[in-house]
Structures are given as structure tokens and as C-alpha cells.
Amino acid sequence: MGQPGSPGRRVAAIAKWVAGPVMAAAIGLLMATAVATPAAAEGRIRIAEQYGLGYLPLHVLRQNQLIEKHGKALGVDVTVEWVQLSGGAAMNDALLSGSIDLGSAGVGPLLTIWDRTKGNADVKAIASLNDMPLFLTTSNPKVTTLKDFTDADKIALPAPKVGVQARVLQMAAEKELGAGRFDALDKLTVALPHPDATAALLSGSGGITAHLSGPPFQYQQLDDPKIHRVFSSYDVLGGPHSFNLIWSKQSFRDGNPKTYRAFLDALKEAMDYINSNHEGAADAYLAQNKGSLDRAYVLRLLQDPDIRFTVTPNRTEAFADFMYKVGAIRNKPASWKDYFFDDLHGETGS
Template identity: 70%
Template sequence: MHCVRTRFRNAVAALAVAGVALSGPAAAEGTLRIAEQFGIGYLPLHVMRHQQLIEKHGKALGLDIKVEWAQLSSGAAMNDALLSDSIDMASGGVGPLLTIWDRTRGNANVKAIGALNSMPLFLTTNNPNVKSIKDFTDKDKIALPAVKVSVQARTLQMAAEQAFGDGKFDVLDKVTVSLPHPDATTALLSGATEITGHLSSPPFQYQQLENPKIRKVLSSYDVLGGPHTFNLIWAKEAFKAKNPKTYAAFLAALKESMALIDKDHPAAATAYLAINKGDLDKGFVEKILNDPDIQFGVAPRNMGKYAEFMNKVGAIKNKPASWKEYFFEDVHGETGS
């Protein structure tokens, strides 16, 4: 319980630094507080922010929407902020979404608004002795956004069970540490810290692999048997019910942002770099977006495998019969899995 309270305080502090109002729930239609994380997985949010697409679709519905943005480093912090009504929409990986859906059934009823993408997640290492996950020892530390609960953590557990045998999903949990992707990337590249592995996401994994001392140990696409949803965005049922126009404007903006990404990778790269102040080369970002393994869309892919695994290991109590149980009905017409 102490851990939960600590995460909540950290989430609120981070949101305060980011400039998000913490006085309580949005009062009425036309106010939207969104939290995003690090990486190209959140590109649809970056594009809609850069192009002010939410505001555009709000005006089409006769509504002037004020959008406030914050950035947090993990799905656990996202869920704490959402449940405290510090934000209206949270974004993150499959693991945190399934966790909060499971825990709020029958009360807050948190569900996904839409998926953001399908992307492979690479486990990389700077340890020359590590050829597979079986080679990690107690002397190694594998960085993740949030141990045990992030989509990276769940993917590593699935890979561990495949490698070590049924029921041994948590063998590597003892060597995992929570660290934001930018910090973990810096640590791995430096080779001067205890971090010898990192299960991350684009663009960080591709930045790491530019260094000849860094190697890929595995891809999540191998673990899942093909492409899978990485990130999603979710909200409470009450927010959707009380703010139908704001919600509709966001969903329309989300779909338009994905269409813009598919149509114009250079423009999408420009939006990413405008929102994420850093030293990445635009051509490098475009190269990542040109990878056919990276796709953007609101329909989930292979999420059922994560849900089944999380139910099996006791991470969620409820085993959904369909992905439509943890998505709002607006996207039920999509082809998902």
C-alpha cells in the first residue's frame, strides 16, 4: 500500500511540474487533460498536438476545447494519475491498460479509447556474454519502464516462461529495475553502470543498436508470434459519458493523426521532433517510420495473448472473452484481436 501511495505522490508531483491543473476533474465539456510517455509509440498524440487536431475537431462540433498535456514515464504512474482525476486520458502499454480495466470493472470502468500502434520491442544488451535471455545472471540489471507491470515487463515474463519452462515466468524479475527509457538508454550506451540490458521501444532501441557494442537479444514479435499492439490510450467511463463531444473530437483527431502519419512520414517526423526536444536526426526518425513492422491504428492486435498470460499468472482476475470487453464501443466495428 505504501508503494501505491508513493507512486501516486510521484505522479501528482510530475503532473504539477508538467503544468497540468491538479484541482480535480475537468468541470465540463471542452477541457481535456492528456498524459503521454516517451517514444515514437506516442506519435499519434504528438501529431495531433502539433497540428492541433483535437481543437480542430472540437470546433467542427461547436466546441472550443482546451487541451492540457503532461508527460509521465510509466503506465503505473498513468493509472494513479487517472484514478486520482489528475488527468482525463492516460496512455501506455498493454499491461497497464489490462491492469486498470480489470481493477475498475464495476466502478470506474476504465477502458481503451483506441490502440495507438503495433511495434516490436527489443531487449538489448551491452554484455558480450549474453546471447539469449538464459545468459543473464544476478550481476546483470535489465531496465524497464516499470517492473512487473509495464508491457515490457510482461513481455519479458512471457519470454522467460518460453525459455525456462511453464510457471517460471518470473525468473528474471529479480534483475529488472524501473527506469525511464531515455535514462536507461544513456546508462546502457555508457557501459559504466549496472544496467546491462534494456527492454524498450522505438526510437531508443534503434539508437542503441547504432552502437556496435549493443546487440539485440530478442524481439517481442518473436515472443508473441507476430505483430502486437504496444501502446493505447484509455479513460474512465464517466468522462466519456459526461463529455461526449470532447471524447468524439479526440477520437476523430486520433484517427486523422494516424492517417497523416501513414500519408507523410517526413511531416510526422517533423511533428515528433517538435514535441520531443532532442538531438535525433530527422532522417533517423523517418527511417524508423519506414520500417514495415511499425504501424499505427486504433484496432488492437494480439492483445488477447497478453490478457490470457496476465490472467494465467494472476496479474488480472478477469479473463476477457474478447478485446471488445476492454475497449469502448466506438471502435468495436474495427477488426481486432
Template identity: 55%
Template sequence: MFAAAFAPASARAEGQLRIAQQFGVVYLLLNVAQDQKLIEKHGQKQGVPIKVEWIQLSGGNAVNDALLSGAIDVAGAGVGPLLTIWDRTKGRQNVKGVASLGNFPYYLVSTNPNVKTIADFTDKDRIALPAVTVSVQARILQMAAARQWGAGEFAKLDRLTQAVPHPDAAAAIIKGGTEINGHFATPPYQDQELAGNPAAHIVLNSYDVQGGPSSSTVLYATEKYVKDNPKTYRAFVDALDEAAKLVTANPALAADAYLRVTKAKIDRALLLKVISDPKNQFKVAPQNTLGLAQFMGQAGAIRNKPASWRDYFFAHPALASGS
């Protein structure tokens, strides 16, 4: 009994799943899976009772630290943090993507009437995002800066960014009167800002920077966890795939699940509008991720330059149509 109590995590049997998620509708598949107990359902199909723990974090740095310390089994964050940790653990923990959570346009919203494009930002502006330089918003902003001022100037706007959790940043934008007058957000926060402050307007759309719909938020894990827990891993991805189908077929069910799980204070009609927006596509196969990976390689943010999205995602039948 003493030995079992202090056994290392690697000795545990299948059936443990500790998931770190962040904020917003981009994590809706996890919310639906939690609300409908889909992971437990698919675990039973695999013959494994799965105990799921849900952990709330903010920012890619915090999520990556938790994964590498062994505090969580699956990390939820942007493609930027995934590529960072994939690069740093290649040949060691070999962290790779498990699934996408869908395609979502991320809006850089500003309340400064003088800011129409990113070229209009000055030292008086402050842009909130989940993690400085690491988050997918930070990387997309760098891509836009490189396009605006040249490849060598990709970090030109980094000095204006601040790490702020999405709910806090949205509250600042809607209320006004703080130094935060910009927010590179996610749904539904960007939608709440645009509806809640007449001065709020879109400066940048991530789809425009990335050349169309793109998977910006993903889930990832270490190679050891995936290899040591094949049935749990399979059940998890199958549950997410079912959740994606549920959200697409029944947005109202998804909206209610989101409200129950997150306890978010958002108008249900606005939430339903966001979930039903065709620009928000709920699917587990990653889409259009390689461009960001190649940019990060060119910018020197990662040393290993992937030739394909398959280099930084684990293989699974539900991901076969990825890109």
C-alpha cells in the same frame, strides 16, 4: 463564482482533455495531433471547443495513479498497465482502452556479449524498463520466461529489472559503464542504442513473443469521462485516426512534428528511418492484444479474464477492426 471555482471535475462541461503521454515514437500519433492541432480541429466539427493539456510521465504505475486520482483524463501507457487498471476498476471506475497508438516491435537490447537469449541473463545483469512487473515490457518478458522455463517460472527475470525512463536507459546503454546493461525499449531508443554502441544487440523481439505485430501502447480512460464527454471523446479518437493516416502518408511531416513537440535529440535521418520502417504500423484499432491479456489471467496478474479485446476497449467506429 465561488461555487464555480470549486465545482467538482464531474460538473465541468465538455471540452477538457488532459492527456498523459510517455516517451518515444510509440506516442507519435499524439505528437502529430498536438503539432497539427487535430484534436481542436475535430472538436470544432463536434461543436465543442477543446482545451488540451499535455502531461509527461514515465511508467504505467505513475500513469495509472494519475488517472485514478483525477489528475488526467486520458492515460497513455502499455497494454499491461491498461489490463491491470481495467481489472482493478471493473465494476467501479470501469477503465477501458480508448485507442491503440499502433503496432511496434519492442527490442530487449543488451551490451553483454555473453547474453544471446534470455536464458543467458545472470544476477550480474540489469534490465531497464518503464515500470517493474506492470509495464508491457515487463509482461512480455514474463511471457518469454514462461515459455523458456515453464508457466510457474514467469517471474524468473523480474529480479533483474529496474524502472528507468527510456531516455535515461538509452543514454546508459549508449554510453556504457553503468550497472544497466540491458534495456527493454521502444522506438526510437532501441534504434539509437543499436546505432550508438557496437556492443548493443537484440536479445528478444516482442513480435516473436506475441506471435506477430501487436499493439503494445494504448490510450485509456474511465467510463465516466467517456460517458460525460461523448463529443470530446469522439473528436479525440477521430483526431488520432487522422494522425495515423498523416503519419503513414507523410513520414517526413511526422518526423518534424515529433522533433518540434518532444525536442528530442535524435538524428532526423534515423528518426525518419524508424517512422518509415514497415514493422512500425500506425493505427488506432488495437491488434493482437488478447494473448497478453490471457497470459496475465493465467499468471494471476489479473482476476477478471477477458473473453475478447472488446471487454477492455470502449466501442468506437475507428476501432471496429481491432483484435
């Protein structure tokens, strides 16, 4: 899947997304002001999103003001506040501190916070945001399997050891390197937001030789002839799976029923919009990400049959079973319904 322009042009485009220092400062501000931040009231919702096409439903919500629209239908004037963070750990810290009401990240961080807050804050998933493959890519020509990595390699992840990319890497290691070796590559991982990691991998800076990411970053990387794919998460999990989810505390859902309902109804409308209007969805993505990606390139990604937008969880139980087996969570869910609010329990999820 190609994009016009030289690798240098793509690095420049990605660099426009890079907000590492700004993002770090934002996280610090969130943590420093958490005590002074009042709990959300009915009609106010604070949502944290991340980088990448996996958050397109949230971009559509924001661009088309769908939460506000559905709030009015329920008789509530909803004020929506947006925060951008990177990585599931930062997302969960912000949610538990009271700085945000809804967090969004991969399946791994959701299971971590569900397990951590079970019987207390009771954080659960509201919905899935998509099914998407995650590619491990590398610039090291000697690496064709996980066995080929050495201590000279650095694998960039948004949240080492805890994020969904980290869990996929561990699941792949367990599968390829053998039982009990799930964490064999953890020592090679470093924390970098996807835009920073993509720029580093393409430019060869910072010693980064590999990156486990998601759309559109992995496709941009593969446009460069010196980058190749090591594996796809669809191979690791045996098929398509949920990539990103969105979640909240039970107390927010209970205390803000109309605002919560407005969000969920808006999210479902956003999914319908994306699936029926790729042109409009691409415009929403580009407007909210403020990058220099070619519009035709985004449209090609949206037409990829491996990329699907749905609220229904898919193969999340595979993550839960693995994380329980390796001791990453203490509570073993009986099914996906244990860590999702009951709004979607009528769906055929997994």
C-alpha cells in the same frame, strides 16, 4: 539501422530527453494536487503521454491542434492540457487520482487498470496507437538468451512487473525458461525512463546491462557495436502486436461526449496523416520531443514495415490470456471488446 555520429553524441542527444528528477517532481505534484483538481468539464481534456515514437499520434495531435479542430466541428471549444509521465503505473495512478483524463501506455497497464476498475470507474481503452516491436538489448557479450542472465545483470524497464515491457519479458521467460518461471527475471529489473536507461546502457553507468524498450531507443542502442539484441517481442507473441494504447474512465466518456468524439476523430486523422505524410510526421515528432535526433533517422524508422500506426488493436488478447493465467488480472475478458469502448467494435481487432 544507423545514425550518424559517435556513441557519445548519441548519449548527449538522448540526455536532452532525460527528465527523471523533473518528471518525478511532476508526478509528485500531480498526486499532491489530485484532490484539489476539478473533474474535467465538456471542452477540457487532460492527456498524459510518454517518451518515444510509440506516442507519435499524440505528438501529431498536439503539433497540428487536431483535437481543437474537431472540437470546433462539433461546436465545442476544446482546451487541451498535456502531461508527460513515464511508465504505466504512474499513468494509472494519475488517471485514478483525477489528475488526468486520458492515459497512454502499453497493453499491460491498460489490462491492469481495466481489471482493477471493472464495475467501478470502468476504465477502458479508446484506441490502439500503433503496432511496434520491442527489443531486449544488452551490452553483456555473454548474454545471447534469457538463460545467460545472472544476478550481476540489471535490466531497465519503465515500469517493472506491470508495464508492457515487463509483461513481454515475463512472456519470453515463460516461453524460454519453462512453465511457472515467468517471473524468474523480475528480480533483475529496475525502473528507469527510456531516455535514462538508454543513456545508462550506452555509457555503461549504473550497472545497467540490458534494456527492454521500443522505438527509437532500441535502434539507437543497436547503432553501438557493443550492444546486441536478445529477442524481439514479435517473436515472443508470434507476430506484430499493439504496443501502446490510450484509455479513459467511463465517466469521462459519458460526461464529455463531444470532447471525447473530438479526440477520437482527431486521433484517426493523425493516423491518416502519419501513414500518408512521413515527412510531416517526422517534423511533428522532432518538434514535440525537442531532441537532437537526425530527421533522416526518424524517417527511416517511419518507413520500417514492422512499425505501423493504427487505432485497431492487434494481439492484445495474448497479453490478456497471459496475465489472467499468471494471476496478474482477476477477470478474464472474453475478447478485446471487453476492455475497449464500443467505438471500435466494428474493427477486426484481436
